Ligand code: SF4
């Protein structure tokens with residue numbers, strides 16, 4: 237999306253949907269850009285956090301749904317801490333991901349979806365990510381079997397890649413978080429993506 241020539245969509249309900257899902261007021265954003273300046277993954281986004289906020293204000297649903305930005309967000313909340321308007325931008329990013337899921341959309345980049353799926357599967361199973369398995373699963377299913385393999389020897393020698401999964405004492409609590417997340421998704425579905433333009 238070329239944000240220098242964007243045209244607002246007055247019929248779009250995207251803004252109100254995201255406000256309902258995130259609990260944030262989009263009109264509070266005055267485009268100062270502090271969120272983008274502090275975002276550690278903005279370099280990998282096609283729309284910066286500030287541009288995401290603008291696109292929501294303008295109701296540009298399709299541009300946003302096709303964007304990889306909210307999939308690249310790691311929910312570190314730096315943007316939220318920096319925003320002079322106290323907007324929880326991380327919650328906005330999460331709402332976009334939630335909306336995408338409610339509509340049965342996959343990330344534009346297939347690899348992003350695969351990475352998320354394997355990451356969550358491993359965290360659900362072991363209580364935290366098992367890096368060797370994550371790398372192996374991702375490489376095998378993404379069609380890039382040799383991706384980053386050259387880094388293996390050094391990472392192994394530095395003890396950064398345990399060959400066995402970590403032991404997690406609080407697996408039940410972790411799985412409870414998954415159940416709560418599923419409940420949030422169910423409730424969000426009831427809040428409804430109905431009428432999204
Ligand atoms: S920091 Fe807050 S006010 Fe500034 S652009 Fe980002 S969301 Fe908008």
Ligand code: SF4
Nearest residue numbers: 275309310312313315
């Ligand atoms: S929460 Fe997401 S958008 Fe905000 S600074 Fe962190 S990675 Fe960037």
